[in-house]
Each structure stands twice: as structure tokens, then as C-alpha cells.
Amino acid sequence: MSKVNVFLEEKVMPVAGKIAAQRHLQALRDGIILAMPLIIIGSLFLILGFLPIPGYNEWMASIFGELWLTKLTYPVTATFDIMALVATFGIAYRLAEHYKVDPLSAGAISLSAFVLATPYFTMFTPAGTEAAIEVTGVLPIALLGSKGLFVGILIALLSTEIFRYIIKKGLVIKMPDGVPPSVSKSFIALFPAAIVIIVVWLLRLIIEMTPFESLHNIVGQLLQEPLSVFGTTLIGAIVYVLLVHLLWVCGLHGAAIIGGIMGPIMLAATDENRLALQAGTEIPNIVNMQFFEIFIHMGGSGATLMFAIMMLIFAKSQQSKQLGKLAIGPGIFNINEPIVFGAPIVMNPILMIPFILAPVVMAISTFVFMQIGFAPKATGIAVPWTTPPIIGGLLATGGDWRGGMMQAINLVIAFAIYYPFFKVWDKQNLQLEKGTEDDKTSE
Template sequence: MSKINNILENKIMPVAGRIAAQRHLQALRDGLILTMPLIIVGSLFLILGFIPIPGYADFMAGIFGEAWLSKLLYPVGATFDIMALIAAFGIAYRLAEKYGLDALSAGAISVAAFLLATPYQVSFLPEGAKEAILVGGAIPTALMGSKGLFVAMLVAMLSTEIYRFVVQRNIVIRMPDGVPPAVSKSFIALIPGFFVIAIIWILRLIIEQTSFASLHNIVGELLGKPLGVLGGSLIGSLVAVLLIQLLWSCGLHGASIVGGVMGPIWLSSMDTNRIAFQDGQNLPNIFTQQFFDIFIYVGGSGATLALVIAMLFWAKSQQMKQLGRLAIGPGLFNINEPITFGMPIVMNPLMIVPFILAPLVMVITTYIAMSTGLVAKPAGIAVPWTMPPIIGGYLAAGGKVSGAILQIVNFVICFGIYYPFFKMWDRQKLAEERGVSSDKNLDGNGFTA
């Protein structure tokens, strides 16, 4: 056991700590969080539009007219379809904060740069019309949503780095001390903003001369598809979950660190499912944000709700009984820090084994259940990760009971994995409470019998 601790402390933890402190990953994570309230609000309207009650659609049509669904889904488009735009602002804002720059100006410049990098739709052919109608540079909403998310991320970081480069070299216009701070900051951002816009403009002109035609096509081909395949595959998802659990085992927030990279992929998959769900089509993706938040991490990272229940009803030691009573409330809302740091699981070689094993097993079982059609795939509804079990599974599956049943099955699997390790740990704590020496009453594995 000491060898495992040494590996965790001396090999994994230093590397993981440096990754966790990387400012670009932190900005990516924190900037994407800015989109979540809007997506959740949009999901509420999406749920209202597709409540699985027989006769619900006819009832609503009788009261509000035949176009009730399209009107009800207006807020869905207004929230989901600006995901990339909000991310462009949020990521640049958070990255500028970490550099000590004017975050508001950096965010605004990033949005302008993202729009500049996006090809406008200059004409369209209305249904039934013979000729295309010219319009004044209409912004394609598809590229403002999940399809433009990768470009938004790259442009946000590039624009902020250019902004930082210019400001740190003092190539700015500084106003006298008597000028209000808001006015002074806007003038400081003038020259950096010009450099950002000019560079993105030149970049767009160059790309337009290639076969790709736009930055969105380049990112989609060279970055989006490979990452999408990685994030949308069973192997890639198992690797992501393994990294999350290993980081948590070292005391680092694995979900935030890995989510900074995988989050955009899973959000894009979620939005693709959302569009298919609205149109009544088959859902194309299994691995979305809700796949992990709702079906894998029942009780939080590590799926520790089963462990909390074991503590609550089967613990013999007072420490485990008390911890179970303290952790059950947060655990029902998928908050497991009391268990992770209170048991502890962090740097605990015995409990790390089920902590890593349980989520990996559930990724496999959940994938099998959804790929075979036994359970409905995530419907693209942004169910908050704090949603209690059973309710969360029902909503995430688009109002299908199979989603709730799958959560129950996953809970039982987790309980079976955690229970033997928990009993060994509980016996050790009970022996300590009874004053049994650490070199007495030990079983063959080095734990108290």
C-alpha cells in the first residue's frame, strides 16, 4: 500500500497538479460553465414541449393552436443556438482575468473576432421562390451554436493571447488620471482590439483562398472530427473516466480538468441529440454530457451514492455511521466531497480501487444498454448534474422510464463493487475505535478482520 501511495504522491500528483493549474484549461472550463444556465433554461422549455403524456399534444393544440410547439420552442433556439457565442465571450473573459487584464474588453473583442471568423450567409432561397434573395450578411445560427463551439474556443484563446501580447508591451493609448476608469479601459483596449481584428481578418482572407473556405471547415476537419470520434467512442470515454477518477484519487477535481477538454465534445453531441429529439428523429449519439453526469456519476464522481447507502445502513464503526448520515443529503444531489475527503477516498489505496472500477464498469453497462436499444439514449435535455437519481434518468432519457430503471441498475452494480471494500475499511475503523493495535487482528491483506 505504501508503494501505491508513493506512486500517487511522487509520480501522478505533481503532473496532475501542473495540468490542473494550466490557465488555458481553467479558462476553457470556467468559460463553458457560463453557457450552462442558458442551456438548462432552454431545456426546461424543451421538456414542456415533449411531456410524455398521452393526448398532451392534442390538449395543447386545442388551447394554443396548431403552432403551439414551434412557439414554445422559441426559447430553446434562443439559448442553445448561441452556445458558441457565449463561450467565445466567457473563455476570453476568464483567460484575461488570469492574466490580470481587462476581462470585459477581452470578452467583447473575442466575440467580434469570432463573428469575423464566421462566414456570413449573404443570400438564401425561400421555399417556393425562384430566385435567391440577397440579405445584409445574415449570421448563420448553426455556427453560433454547438457546431461553432471549437472555433469559438480557439478564437477566444487566440484573441486573448494577442490582446495580452500588445498590452504587456505597453502598445496602448493611456488616458489622463482624471478620465473615468470605464472610458480609460476602452481606450486601452483600442489598439489591442485592432491587432486582434486585423489578424483574424487576414487569417480569414487567407483561408478563403484554400479549399477549406472558412476556419469552421478547417477546425471541423482537422480537430472537430478526430476529437468527436474520441469523445464519442467507448474507448475514448473509458479513458476520460479513468483520468477523471485518477485525478480525484490525488485530490484534484478530475471532472473539471478533463471536462475542460472533453466538455465541448460532449456538449456538441448533446445538442445534436437535442435537434434530432425536436424533429422526432433517431438520436445519433450515446456519449453526451448527460451520459456521464446522470447515468455514470450517480452520487458524484466515482458514483459514491452506493457507498453512502452502505455506510448509512451497514456500517459498524461510529465514524462510518456518522459520515453516512452527513453525506446522504449531499449525495442525493450528486455532491460527494464529504465522502471523497471525509472517508477519505483521496490517497486511500484500498478505496481507490472501487472508486475507479465502478464508473468504468457503468460506462460499459450503460453503453450496452443504450446501443442495444434497451434504454433510450440521452435526449439532449440539459438535466443539471445535481438532479437526484431516478428523476434525472427519467428526464435525461426524454421522459422514458427506461432511463430511471438504468440508474437503479447502475446503483445496484456500484453497491456490489463498493460493498466488500467498504466492509474491510469499516472493520479497520471499528478496530481503531476499540483500541486494537494496528499489528493485531489483521487479515491476510493487512486489514483488520
């Protein structure tokens, strides 16, 4: 076993394994995923609203009226702009499942606590005036979406920990055995819910006496903004890619583990781009969720689609050819477990090099090309990660052909990096097969 393998097995895998099994990160990842179907549905309406076809806006206006775009994007508001609410419920639900306490009650309590932590006013500028006025008795929709996501995460974790602690201590109202289970669970949740609400209420009152005024302002200024600034830079993108793929070569799902930490940042960056698209302003973020899922992870983590194509077309060993036939179908839809565990890439000193190197180079090339305007930025449309290459690039950039071209360029880069390592690996497989045949002949 090489020194690299020994280091990965003895030093990296134990730490990464503990991170992967950490219940809060698992709940964070699974809870945010709950919002993804809604965001993808909202993205379909975004695509219809912003097709880059000359005369499209005028044609739609002639059929559906001047307000056609406003009405078409109603579902966008109903999906994107409640992601913090949905994620708050989902994270609390999943964490409660880990603790084996009632997840439905935990989700409902955290949802109430999140609303309690959110200011009940918004600023509104009437048409024809410059001065904004304060409108009370409302929940600002901006804080229910991506801007409130970090607060939702913290509230979900805090409220569920309080909920779990009180229940485990037995400080609950227990009903007689004949009471229906749903009623009994509601009464069990009564006292823990009261404690959660009181804690968040007191926290809000204390924060309102500070210059921050709200928990959203504290989290935004001290946590979300610094993380977003780093996470959406080229250095942040490279660090993200390196961590994801180092975990994969150890046999751990790197995208799921690191995504649990970076997912909220990438999702918020995606939504900032969506808001800019709707407002008709410049797209702000190069690095967002689609930057990785669409332009880097083609074929799955490690950009292994070209490796699958190599096996299918250029392989000389039977093992490589058969694996190529098995891997090409899933690879087109960005699923690469057959390659990662079948080649294998895990703990393989030859294949782990291009598996890590190719995505890093592709991240750099994509960032640079988007920064100089050679390729378009992802517009905030949440394209499913299983969308095949080229199609995914077109959809993620609002139908811009240069998005598909950027994917094609990255596929060429992946091919160039993988090919020499593929040749060495395939030659080893061929030698092993010949050796086996010689042994059988000698017998």
C-alpha cells in the same frame, strides 16, 4: 506507504497538478460554464415541448394552435443556439482575469473576432423546391451554437493572448488621470482590439482562398470531427472515466480538469441530440454530457451514493456511521466531497479500487443497454448535474421511465462493486476504534 500510493504521489500528482493549474484549461472550463444556466433554461422548454404523453401534442394544439411547438421552442433557439457566442466571451473573460488585464474588453474583442471569423451567409431551401440558394448578409445560427464552439474556443484564446501581449508591452493609448476609469479602459483596449481584428481578418481572407473556405470548416474537419468520433465511442467514454477518477484519487478535481478538455465535445454531442429531438429524427449520440453526469456520476464522481447508503445502514464503526450521516444529504444531490476527503478515498488503496472500477463498469453497462435499445439515449435535455438519481434519468430521456430504470440498474452495480471493499474498510475502522478504547482502559 504502498507502492501504488508512492507512484500516485511522486509521478501522477505533480503532472496532474500542473494540468489543473494551467490557465488556459481553467479559462476553458469556467468560460463554458457561463453558458450552462442558459442551456438548462432552454432544456425546460424542451421538456415541455416533448412530453411523452399520448395525445399531448393534439391537446396542446387544440389550446394554442398548430404552431404551438414552434412558439414554445423560441427560448430553445435563444439559449442553445448561442452557446458558442457566450462561451467565446466567457473564456476570454476568464483568461484575461488570470492575466490581470481588463476582462470585459477582452471578452468583447473576442466576441467581435468570432463574428469576423464566421461566414456571413447561409444556405436556404425554399418550400416546394429542392435547390438551396445562398442567403447573404446573415450569420448562420448553426455556427453560433455547438457547431461553432471549437472555433469560439480558439478565437477566445488567440485574441486574449494578443490582447494581453500588447498591453504588457505598453503599446496602448493612455489617458490622463482625470479621465473616468471606464473611458480610460476603452482607450487602452483600442490598439490591441485593432490588432486582433486585423489578424483574424487576414486569417479569414487567407482561408477563403483555400478549399476549406472558412475557419469553421478547418476546425470541423481537422479537429472537432475526429475528437467527437473518438470521444463519443465506448472506448472514449472509458478513457474519460478512467482519467477523471485517477485524478480524484490523487486529490484533484478530475471532472473539472478533464471536463475542461472534453467538455466542448460532450456539449456538442448533447446539442446534436437536442437538434435530433426537435427534428423528430433518431437520437445520434449515446455518449454526451448527460451520459456521465446523470447515469454514471450518481452521488458524484465515483458513483459514491451507494457507498454513503452502506455507511448509513450497514456500518459497524462509529466513524463510518457518522460519515454516512454527513454524506447522504449531499450525496443525493451528487456532491461527494465529504466522502472523497472524509473516508478518505484520496490515496486510499482500498477504496480507490471501487471508486475507479464502479464508474467504468457503469459506463460499459449504460453504453451497451442504450446501444441495444434496452435503455433510451439522453435526448439533449441539459438536466442539472445536482438532480437526484431516478428523477435525473427520467428528465434526461424526455420522461421515459426506462431512463430512471437505467439509473437504478447502475446503482445496483455500484452497490455490488463497493460492498466488499466497504466491509474491509469498515472493519479496519472498527478495529482502530476498539484499539483506542483498549488503550484508554489500560491507562
